[in-house]
Each structure stands twice: as C-alpha cells, then as structure tokens.
Amino acid sequence: MEHKAVERRATPLLIPGFPTGFLWGTSTSAFQVEGAATEDGRAPSIWDSFCRLKGRVDNGDTGDVACDHYHRYAEDVALMRDIGVGAYRFSISWPRVLPRGRGVVNEAGLDFYDRLIDRLLEAGIEPWACLYHWDLPQALQDHGGWANRDSAGWYADYAVLCARRFGDRVTRWATFNEFSVFTLFGYALGWGAPSVSDRGEHLKVIHHTNLAHGAGVDVLRDLVPGASIGAVHSFQPCRPADPAPENVEAAARFDELWNLCFPDAQILGHYPPRIARAIEPHVQPGDMARICRPVDWFGMNHYAPLFAQAEPGAVWGCGFGAPPEGMPRTDIGWPLQPSAFHEALMQATARYRLPIYVTENGYGTKSPEAPDAQGIIMDRERLDYLQACIHEMVRALKDGADVRGYFVWSLLDNFEWGGGYGTRFGIVHVDFETQKRTPKESAKWYSTMIGGALGRAS
Template sequence: MAEPTPSTPADIAQALGLRPDFVWGVSTSAFQVEGAVAEDGRGPSIWDTRCKLKGGVADGSNADIACDHYHRWRDDIALMKQIGVGAYRFSVAWPRVLPRGKGAVNPAGLDFYDRLIDALLEAGIEPWLCLYHWDLPQALDDLGGWTSRDSAGWFADYAALIAKRYGDRVKRFATFNEFSVFTLFGYAIPWAAPGITDRAAHLRAIHHVNLAHGAGVDVLRDLVPNASIGAIHNRQIVRPEGGREENVAAARLLDAHWNGVFCDPQILGHYPEIVCSDIEPYVLPGDMARICRPTDWIGLNHYGPIYARVDPTTTWGYGWGDAPESATHPEVGWPIFPEVFKEELLTLHRRYRLPIFVTENGCGGGAGSDIPDADGIVADTHRIAYLRDFTRAMRDAVAEGCDLRGYFVWSLLDNFEWGSGYGTRFGLVHVDFETGTRTLKQSAGWYRGLIRGEHRG
C-alpha cells in the first residue's frame, strides 16, 4: 500500500524531518525583475549606470524592461499561488521610493509596493522585504556611495521610510542582500557597480555597510512592532585552486572578505583577525557596538564552493580560481556539491547560533536549455535534479541539529542576472523577454510537489 500523503503543512514538514512552521518560498530582487526604470518618478541606480557602460554587462543588455514585474506583478503573484509557496522575498528599489536616495519621496513608487504587499497578503503569501539588493541610487554614489561614512545615515533614513510605510503589514525584514558580493565586486574586483578597484575604497565600503546594517536593525526594531529582522549573506566555502600550497594564503584572505567581514562583526562583534589591521583605520570608538545589533535570524544564499588562486595583478593579490573540471555540471556550468551546502549550513549554525533561512538556492541554465519545446514544455531536468539533491542535503543538516526554518528558491522568474545579463536563466518560471510571456517550468511542478508532500525530494 502506498504511503499516505500528509494533509497539512505541519504534517508535510514533519514527514520531511522539518519544523512544523517551515517556510517554503521564492525570491527575486527589484532591479532584476521590475523594469520600468524611468517610469513614475523612479531615479537611476548605479546598475542603470553600469548597464550603459561598454562591457558593463556581458551581453550588452540592460534591465530597462527585465521581466516587467512592475506591470505584471498580479500575474506573478498568481504564479506563486499556483506553485504553492508561503512566502515571497523581494526587495524595494531604493531609487524608486527616494529618487535621489534621500530627501523628497516618490509617492508613486511607495504606492507600487503597497499594491504588491496587499495582494501578497490577500493571496496568503507572506511578504519578506529586503531593504537593499544592490541598487544604490546614483545620486548617492555621486556623493561617495558606500565609501562615505554618511551612507550609514542615508540607509537609516531610507529604512525608516520603509518601516513606517509597510511595517503595519510586513513583519519579516532583511537589511541587506549579499554584503560580500556587492562590496568585493563593486570596490575591489570590477564585476559589478560601481566598478571601483581600490583597497581603501573596498575597506571603507565594508565598514560603512556594516554600520548601515546596524543602524537599519535599530530603526526597524524601533518602528515595527513584532518585527523579525535578519540579514542575508552569500556564504561559500573557499578552497585553494588545485589544492596547491601556493594558493592557500589567497584562499584564506578571500574567505575573510567573502565569509567573515560581515557575519563576524554583525553577530560576534569583531572582524576576522586576518583583516583587523586593514580595517582598523576606518573604525571609530563605539562602531563595533553600532554594528553588532541583535537580529532574529540569518539568511544564507548558497550555490557552491569558491576556488581561489594567487593573482598579483588584482587588488588583493587573489583571483577567482577554476573548479575541478570533473565536478562541473555540463548544463549548469559550475560544480554541484550538495554536501558542501550541508557543511555550510552546519558551520553557520555552530558558529553564529541563530535560526537560519536559506534565502537563495537554485540552479542556472543556459538560454538553450531553459526554453519551451514545440509543446510549450520547459523540461529543466537539470534544475529538478539540483533542487532534489540540495533539499536532501538541507534535510540532512537538520537531522544533525541545524536550526533551519525555511527555504527560498532563486528564482521565481528568469531575470536580469547582473553582469551576465540574460544569458543565464534561474527561474522556476520561463520568461520570454520579447513578449513577457510566463511559462511554468517542470521544476515549478516539482517544487509544488515537494511543498504539498507529494514526494520526499
């Protein structure tokens, strides 16, 4: 006799070895999906500027339209409801609500998120609001951006605006998404906006973003009753390329810049020892207390390990290394290591002792492997295999004691993937970027089945 299908979300979670209140969700970010970059009073961001630079985006594209979520958000909520997720992690576009980053607000921009939040709640989907997902208003970058200590105050004022406007309906807040990515790639390795390569700029950005995080936590705590506040970190185990001794020091420094310089000061109250002397000139009395503010959870974005090698031509003397060729998935283009995901979850749990939500995990595919066939079916079997293996690894971590409380797939939609443009598709939903047409991929059906307890992953 077949095993009966669990009937309630709590039963399903228990059958999977998870908490009864486990959260299943999907994630996006404003710049990657909204489009409408020059509509209804939105100001330019540093990524709008980046898209205009020759070579700024690999395929020469931009996010002017992206997924047109600004106009198609009703359809996208209907897709979330069809998949069956209980939560949607999205970001507010800072330049949409404050076109110059500070000062005069944009009522039309605020109204957009009112409509989105209200419709999510009506659909039974909990809004998880991220304040910053890389789209700094260009007007603030012109004033120094994150290299200016004033940026912590700019962010606090922006956080207050969002808290006052939406805190009656939104209770789940993240201050930042992937601190290490936008600081390292924006200020030391020129793969992202604003594209600076300067040690001092990188160090100032690290410290000022940490100060902004702390200020944001305090603002949210003061203004939103019963707020659940966290921060989202992209954490990847860093390994020396080829396991070679000459790459070990490079891996240690990259590990500190990638995994340590935000989690440690925000949660433990200090910078990693290997970078303390570098950051010390920018730290004023009382700063560490301003940064280390109590939070309720930690968000983990994870895709796989990073490989480092010595490269004396770069800002910090390390470069991105190559993964073992044998481990690289032919469709995805990067190594697939579910066991490393489990290891990272357990490391995070043991070091920081906070509840964990996986706020991004997912699988990219080339444009040719993620398109509808003649029957309109997107058979993304590689993504199903990835999600199956990684959610199993996640449950294995829980079985070993990890306090894991939710999982969000990146991404709901194929979207603008920053420096790679539209060349890589991560969505559970295929987007035709010419017409805007949405098509649920087979992976969306697989995820729906996991959420409903129709299979065990």
C-alpha cells in the same frame, strides 16, 4: 492575466518530513525583475549606469524592462499562489521610493509596494522585504556612495521611510542582500557597479555597509512591532584551487572577504583577523557596538563551493580559481557539489548559532529552455540540483542545524547582472519578447514537493 493552477507532477520526492512551520518561498530582487526604469518618478541606480558602460553586461542588456514585474506583479503573485509558496522575498528599490536617495519622497514608488504587499497578503503569501539588493541611487553614488561614511545615515533614513510605510503589514525584514558580493564585485574586482578596483575604497565600503546594517536593525526594531530581522549573506565553503601554500593562504583570505567579514562583525562583534588588521584605520570608537545589533535569523544564499588561488596583481592578492579536474559544472561554469550546502549550513550553525533561512538556492543555465511542442519546459538539471540540495538541507537538519525555511532563486528568469538575460535561474520561464510566463518542470516539482512536505509536517 490570470494563470491556470500549476499542474503538480507526481515526481518521486524521496524527501522526509520537515518541522512544523517550515517556510517554503521564492525570491527575486527589484532591479532584476521590476523594469519600469523611468516610470512614475523612479531615478537611476548605479546598476542603470553600469549597464550603459560598453561591454560590461552581456549583449548590452539593461534592466529597463526586465520582467516588467512593476506592471505584472499581480500575475506573478498568482503564479506564486498556484505553486503553493508561503513567502516571497523581494527587495525595495531605493531609487524608486527616494529618487535622490534622500529628501523628497516619491509617493508613486511607495504605492507600488503597497499594491504588491497587499496582493501577497490577499494570496496568503508572507512578504519578506529586503531593503537593499545592490541598487544604490546614482545620486548618492555622486556623493561617494558607500565609500562615504555618511552612507550609513542615508540608509538609516531610507529604512525609516520603509518601516513607517510598510511595517503595519511586513514583519519580516532583511537589511541587505549579499554584502560580500556587491562590495567585492563593485569595489575590488570591478565586475559590478560602480566598477571600482581599489583596496582602500573596498575597506571603507565593507565598514560603512556594516554600520548601515546596524543602523537599519535599530530602525526596524524601533518602528516595526514584532519585527523579525536578519541579513542575507552569500555563504559558500572556500577552498584552495590546489594544495600550494600560496593558494591555501589565498583561500583563507578569500574566505574572510566572502564569508566572514560581514556576519562576524554583525553577529560576533569583531572582524576576522586578516580583515581586522586592514580595516582598523576606518574603525572609530563605538563602531563595533553600532554594527553588532541583535538579529533574529541568519539568511544564507548558497549555490556552490568557491575555489581560490593567489593572484599577486589583484587588489587582495587572491581571486577565483578553477574547481578540481573532474568536478561537474553547470554550463555557466559553477561547480556542482550539493554536499557543500550541508557543509555551509553546519559551518553557519556552529559559528553564529542563529536560526537559518535559506534565502536563495538555485541553478543557472545559458540554455534558452524554450517550451517544446507540447508547451513543456523540461529543466531536468535544475530539478535534480534543487532536489539534491533539499536532501542536503534535510541532512543538516538531522545533524542539528536550525533551518526554518527555504527560498528558491528565482521565481522568474530575470536580469542576471553581468549575464544579462542570457543566464536563466527561474523556475518560471519568461519570454523576454512577449513577457509570457510559463512554469518549468522545476516549478511543478517544487509545487508537488511543497504540498508533500506540508502534508507530512502537519
């Protein structure tokens, strides 16, 4: 099904020009959009298993169908072309291409990504492939998953498969998406797959995924000519919920767990101090050199600042605290403070000194955002948030941040992990009963903004 071109809105932009070559894109992930969970040889991931645990996902939702992107990818590429994005960040489903996690290859799964990549290139959209966005094959979890040191080798073999198959057409690669989120939620807080809450297991997983990252960088560097390689980090300023000393310490610990323990190890060659002391028993000679491999860019996912407080009974003695009284929030409870985006960009610039691609930034709501009588979906809060964040990115550029691109999260309303289908981040509305796609006003604004920015940059 083809769409009419997205109508561009004459919304006042008030955003100055961007550097020549600045890249505008949008992002999704395999488990959140593809569906086809049991088709063409795909096997279960840890998130398929997690969704079937009673009460873990809102409304008992699963990723079985999601946005049916597996069958509707051509329609979705047409939408991206009409919006005018220059790049699409997607993830490859490990259990779709290697159903057992290793060993026998599933050609039908590889064929799907061949079709997607070729369609993107035909549309003039650069494919950005992420090797891991949280969907570890359940078959590997049955052997210990990321808590097993062998996982770094499993991941390297998977990276070899993808690099050899797609590296003739894909040069932009991310090793992982948001290490801190899937490790904290999955192994410390128990909020995500595989639903473990154990400090020792969490420490192992931190170190083993760092080792996997380093191995993946080496594979991509060796097998993909001209590869541009990075990793995607959730990077949010972390603040104490109040000035109490125990909460100040909690925020410092949470900052290491959320923001620092992955990029510090991967880019600077060492763990931050609190994590370094705890993780030492799991570090073998030569490990830090294996982890700290040269990368080309820093991928930043940013949504809001974090507020932390002491929680004596928690695995790490700290947890999420409430934002200050009076700070605006979205209806999913996230703080609204676009200035934190500027802060995060400047912090990453000073600490890591790499070009930055903003690989996710977006606004989530529990509103159904259904079309009105004229078929218009006025998502004003999202539009205002995106415009405010892009203004903050411009301010960071002026202040010396080397930001090379921006990807909005997300192209589509999709399966939002524990929030299921009740939380919507898309700039394109999805009716999950019919799978009809309808661009929201934010998509029309983004299209206009991209056209204006590209015109000014040229």
